[in-house]
Amino acid sequence: MDFVLKTHNLNKHFRKPVDFHVLKNINLEIKKGEFTSIMGKSGCGKSTLLYILSTMDTDYEGELYLNNELITGQSAARLAHLRNKHIGFVFQFHYLLGEFTVLENIMLPAQKLGERSDAEIKAKAMEILDMLNIGHLGHKLARRISGGEKQRVAIARALINEPSILMGDEPTGNLDSHNSDNVLNIFKKLKKEKGLSLLIVTHDEDFARQTDRIIYMEDGRIVEQ
Amino acid sequence: MINWKVILGISRKHLLSKFKSTLTATLGVTFGITAYITLVSFMTGLNQMLDNLILNQTPHIHIYNEVSPSKDQPITLDQLYSPGEHLIHHIKPKFEKSNIYNGLPLLNYLRTREEVSGATPRLTTQIFYLSGAIELGGNLTGINIPEEVRLSGFNDYIVEGSPEALNNTENGILLGAGLAKKMSLRPGDRLQVSNVKGEVFPLKVVGFYQSGIADIDNIQSYVNLKTAQRIVGENATYITDINVKLKDLTLAPEMARDIERQFQVDARDIQEANAQFETGTNIRNLITYAVSITLLIVAGFGIYNILNMLIYEKMNDIAILKATGFTGKDVQAVFMSQAMIIGGVGGVSGLIFGLILSLLINQVPFNTEALPTISTYPINFNPWYYLIGILFALLSTFIAGYLPSKKARVIDPVRIIRGN
Ligand SMILES: Nc1ncnc2c1ncn2[C@@H]1O[C@H](COP(=O)(O)OP(=O)(O)O)[C@@H](O)[C@H]1O
Numbered sequence: 001m002d003f004v005l006k007t008h009n010l011n012k013h014f015r016k017p018v019d020f021h022v023l024k025n026i027n028l029e030i031k032k033g034e035f036t037s038i039m040g041k042s043g044c045g046k047s048t049l050l051y052i053l054s055t056m057d058t059d060y061e062g063e064l065y066l067n068n069e070l071i072t073g074q075s076a077a078r079l080a081h082l083r084n085k086h087i088g089f090v091f092q093f094h095y096l097l098g099e100f101t102v103l104e105n106i107m108l109p110a111q112k113l114g115e116r117s118d119a120e121i122k123a124k125a126m127e128i129l130d131m132l133n134i135g136h137l138g139h140k141l142a143r144r145i146s147g148g149e150k151q152r153v154a155i156a157r158a159l160i161n162e163p164s165i166l167m168g169d170e171p172t173g174n175l176d177s178h179n180s181d182n183v184l185n186i187f188k189k190l191k192k193e194k195g196l197s198l199l200i201v202t203h204d205e206d207f208a209r210q211t212d213r214i215i216y217m218e219d220g221r222i223v224e225q
Numbered sequence: 226m227i228n229w230k231v232i233l234g235i236s237r238k239h240l241l242s243k244f245k246s247t248l249t250a251t252l253g254v255t256f257g258i259t260a261y262i263t264l265v266s267f268m269t270g271l272n273q274m275l276d277n278l279i280l281n282q283t284p285h286i287h288i289y290n291e292v293s294p295s296k297d298q299p300i301t302l303d304q305l306y307s308p309g310e311h312l313i314h315h316i317k318p319k320f321e322k323s324n325i326y327n328g329l330p331l332l333n334y335l336r337t338r339e340e341v342s343g344a345t346p347r348l349t350t351q352i353f354y355l356s357g358a359i360e361l362g363g364n365l366t367g368i369n370i371p372e373e374v375r376l377s378g379f380n381d382y383i384v385e386g387s388p389e390a391l392n393n394t395e396n397g398i399l400l401g402a403g404l405a406k407k408m409s410l411r412p413g414d415r416l417q418v419s420n421v422k423g424e425v426f427p428l429k430v431v432g433f434y435q436s437g438i439a440d441i442d443n444i445q446s447y448v449n450l451k452t453a454q455r456i457v458g459e460n461a462t463y464i465t466d467i468n469v470k471l472k473d474l475t476l477a478p479e480m481a482r483d484i485e486r487q488f489q490v491d492a493r494d495i496q497e498a499n500a501q502f503e504t505g506t507n508i509r510n511l512i513t514y515a516v517s518i519t520l521l522i523v524a525g526f527g528i529y530n531i532l533n534m535l536i537y538e539k540m541n542d543i544a545i546l547k548a549t550g551f552t553g554k555d556v557q558a559v560f561m562s563q564a565m566i567i568g569g570v571g572g573v574s575g576l577i578f579g580l581i582l583s584l585l586i587n588q589v590p591f592n593t594e595a596l597p598t599i600s601t602y603p604i605n606f607n608p609w610y611y612l613i614g615i616l617f618a619l620l621s622t623f624i625a626g627y628l629p630s631k632k633a634r635v636i637d638p639v640r641i642i643r644g645n
C-alpha cells in the first residue's frame with residue numbers, strides 16, 4: 001500500500017523544564033489523496049506531532065516514512081530538501097515575508113528547489129493565485145493584504161512545488177467563518193481536482209466533519225482514527 | 226549548493242527594508258577605510274620625504290680616513306716584550322694627510338663591483354669665507370657634479386643656479402643658503418676663500434645650496450673637485466672621501482666591512498649612520514595602523530550590532546525560510562552576504578573618499594625652509610594600500626557578520642513558530 005506519510009511507534013519527550021512525555025506511541029498512516037484532519041484538546045500534542053511529520057523537528061524516537069522512504073536520521077540538508085519538494089505547510093498565523101510581494105513569497109520555495117526557470121515558476125505561481133481567486137494580489141506587498149488573503153497566499157506558497165502532502169496547523173483558527181469556509185473549499189477542491197493529500201489540525205467540528213477521516217488525540221496518544 | 230541569486234535577492238530586501246541602519250553600518254566602514262587610506266598615504270608620504278631628506282644626503286657607504294693612533298706601537302713589534310702586557314700612556318696620532326691613500330684605484334675598483342650603482346670622490350676641507358669685512362669658518366667640498374646629481378639627487382638641493390653652471394665654471398662655488406644670507410651674496414657675486422695655510426682664492430657664486438638642515442647650510446659649500454684640489458694645494462689624486470651608492474641598500478654593512486678589510490680605510494655604512502632613523506619610520510607606521518584598525522573595529526561593532534538587530538527582527542523570516550526548505554547554510558548566507566555587501570560598498574566608497582581626500586591634501590601648500598624641494602604636502606599613492614584597505618574592510622565585516630549569521634543558521638524554526 002502506498003502511504004504518503006507513515007509513522008511507527010513515534011515518541012517524543014520534552015526534557016525541559018521537567019521530563020514530559022508529550023507524544024506516546026504514535027502510529028499513523030496517511031494514504032495518497034486522503035484528506036485527514038486531526039482533532040484534540042489544546043495541549044494534547046497536535047502541533048508537536050505536525051512539526052515532527054513536517055521534518056522540522058528531529059528530536060523524537062521511532063520512525064517516520066515519507067513516500068515509503070525512511071526519513072528518520074537523515075541529514076539536515078536532506079531534510080530541508082525533502083521539506084522543500086514534498087511538504088507544503090500552512091501555519092495558523094499566515095507566515096509570509098513582509099518585505100516581499102505576494103508573488104515573490106510564492107516563488108521562493110520553487111526558486112530554492114531550482115528545478116524550473118524563473119519564468120516558469122512565475123507562470124505557475126500566477127496560475128495558483130488565479131485558482132485561489134487572488135490573482136489580483138500578485139504584486140502587492142505581503143504585509144499589506146488582509147488576514148484571509150494572507151492565508152490563501154500561504155496555501156499558494158505551500159502548493160508551488162506540487163508537494164506530496166499539504167499540512168496545516170489550525171490554518172483557519174484565526175479566520176472568520178466566511179474566510180474559514182473559503183479555505184476549506186480550497187482544500188476540498190485541491191483534493192478532488194489535484195488528488196492532493198492533506199493533513200490538517202483543526203478545532204472546528206464542522207470543518208473536520210467534511211474531511212475523509214478524523215484522528216482524535218488525547219494526552220499525546222491517538223485515541224481514535 | 227546555494228542559489229546565490231535567490232539568497233542575494235533576500236539579503237537585498239532586508240538591507241533596503243532597514244535602509245537607515247544599513248547606511249549607518251556602511252558609513253562606519255567607509256569612515257574607517259577613508260581614514261586608513263588618508264592616514265597611510267599621508268604618513269608614508271611624509272616618511273618617504275623624510276627618508277629621502279636623510280637618505281639622499283647619506284651615502285650607502287662612506288669611505289674616509291679616520292685620524293687615530295697607530296695600533297702597532299714599537300713595543301708591540303719587539304720580540305723581547307712578547308708575550309706581555311703593554312701599557313703606554315699618552316699615545317698621540319702622528320701627522321697624516323687626511324686623504325684616502327690610493328683613493329683613485331679604490332674608486333675604480335668600486336666602480337667595477339656588480340652591486341655598486343655608483344661611487345663618487347669628494348674632497349672636504351676647512352676654509353674661511355672672506356667677503357668684505359666678514360670672515361666665516363666653514364666647510365668646502367669638492368665634488369664631481371654630474372655623478373652627484375645622478376647618485377644623490379644633488380640638484381634637488383640647489384635652490385638657485387644649476388648643476389651645469391657649477392660644472393661649467395671652473396672657479397664657481399655653490400654657496401650654502403645660510404652663508405649666502407649672512408654674507409648677502411647673490412649669484413654672480415664674487416667672494417674669496419682662504420685655506421688653512423692662509424692662501425686666498427677668488428671664487429664666483431654660481432648658485433645656492435640648501436639641504437634643509439640649518440647647521441649644514443650655514444657652513445657648507447660646494448666646488449668642483451679640481452678647484453678644491455687646487456685650494457688645498459694637492460694634485461688630482463687627492464680625495465678625502467668616497468661616497469658609494471649600492472643597488473641594494475641592505476648590502477651596505479657587509480660591503481663596508483669588506484672594504485675596511487681589503488683597504489687601509491674606514492668605511493661607515495648607512496645603517497650604522499642612521500640606526501635610530503628606522504625606528505621613527507616604524508613608529509609612524511605603527512600609529513597609522515593602530516588608528517585605522519581602531520576605526521575598523523568600531524565599524525565592525527557597528528555591523529555586528531546591526532546584523533544582530535536585523536536577525537532579531539527577522540526571526541519570522543528565518544523560520545519561514547527554514548520551514549519552506551531553505552537550509553541553515555542558506556540562511557547564514559543571507560546574513561553573511563549582507564555583511565559582505567556592507568563591507569564591500571563601505572570599503573570601495575572608503576577607497577574613493579580616501580583617494581579624494583589624499584588628492585586634496587596633496588594640493589595643500591606646504592612651504593618650509595627645511596624642505597626646499599617640497600611645495601605641497603607629500604602623499605604616497607601606493608596601490609598596495611588600496612588593496613590592503615579593501616581586504617581590511619572585507620575581513621572586518623566578515624568577522625563582524627560571522628557570529629550573528631551563525632546564530633541565524635542554528636535557529637530552530639519550531640521554537641519561533643511556536644512562539645506565536
Ligand atoms: N518547548 C517545549 N518545552 C516543554 N513543553 C512544551 C514545549 N512545547 C510545547 N510544550 C508542551 O507540550 C504540550 C503539547 O503542545 P502542542 O503540541 O503545542 O499542543 P497542541 O498543538 O495540541 O495544542 C503542551 O502541554 C505544551 O505546553
Ligand SMILES: [Mg+2]
Nearest residue numbers: 046047048169
Ligand atoms: Mg497547537
